[in-house]
Amino acid sequence: MELRQLEYFVAVAEEANFTRAAARVHISQSGVSAQIRALERELGAELIDRSGGTATLTTAGQAALAQARATLAAAGSVRQSVDDVTGLLRGSVRVGMVTACTVPQLFDALAGFHSRHPGIELSLQEGNSDSLVDKVRTGVLDLALVGVAARAPDGLTSMVVIDERIVAAVPPEHPLGSQKRVTLEQVNEYPIVSLPVGTGVRTVFDRDCGGVGITPSIALEASAPDAVADLAARGVGAAILSASMLGAYRNRLTAVELTDSTTSALLALVWAPNPSAASARLVSMAQSAFGLVSP
Secondary structure (H helix, E strand, C coil): CCHHHHHHHHHHHHHCCHHHHHHHHCCCHHHHHHHHHHHHHHHCCCCEECCCCCCEECHHHHHHHHHHHHHHHHHHHHHHHHHHHHHCCCEEEEEEEECCCCCHHHHHHHHHHHHHCCCEEEEEEEECHHHHHHHHHCCCCCEEEEEEECCCCCCCEEEEEEEECEEEEECCCCCCCCCCEECHHHHCCCCEEECCCCCHHHHHHHHHHHHCCCCCCEEEECCCHHHHHHHHHCCCCEEEEEHHHCHHHCCCCEEEEECCCCCCEEEEEEECCCCCHHHHHHHHHHHHHCCCCCC
């Protein structure tokens, strides 16, 4: 008895027709018929009644159908288990990350994954968040750390690692440097240094400004948060960043709350549903590194 014979038998039983069953399993009708005849000879009983216009199950066929389905399901489980193991021995995982976003927890997860699964090739590419999300959706990347506004992207599984509001970061001598809170209108009276369109922080800023009827006065754009902060620290303009992006510039910049900016800036790990075994393992290790699950 062979698995393919059981597969053909189940196909005929479900289609009630040899021609449709043959098309479903991608072989000729004569091939399906021959294999089911061989199965019937081995079992010593007719499984399919061929006398009418449709292929119907005999009493023996009805008794065999449930077991045939169970056997095929068990074989599929064995195959999946082996695939999961081999998927953690070889293959590749393609990771995306927001440009110039230094996140030690992600790097810890990548290093730990490489140490435990040296046979799997890891690749890392940077880009803006919109582009990275598109690449995960189309399968170019397996997972990505991205900045988004308000909520994680639709159609992807996600894990939010940072949820905060944007601020205006200015040097102490800036006219806003002595303020704790300002409005979006007030900050837009001065030149703005910002991340480019397609990044989560910029999406939040543009959305909130539009919500109060303001067109942002962007003086300069830079793709790296450190570059935006450095330009602001040199007096070029007010930097629009999330508080966690200020990093080493906290002693040179003052974070001023934007009272009418209400959209959350999120940093999230995103991946497609039904990831490969290797991708799922890396996601699990990232969750542990970020302290969102027990290691």
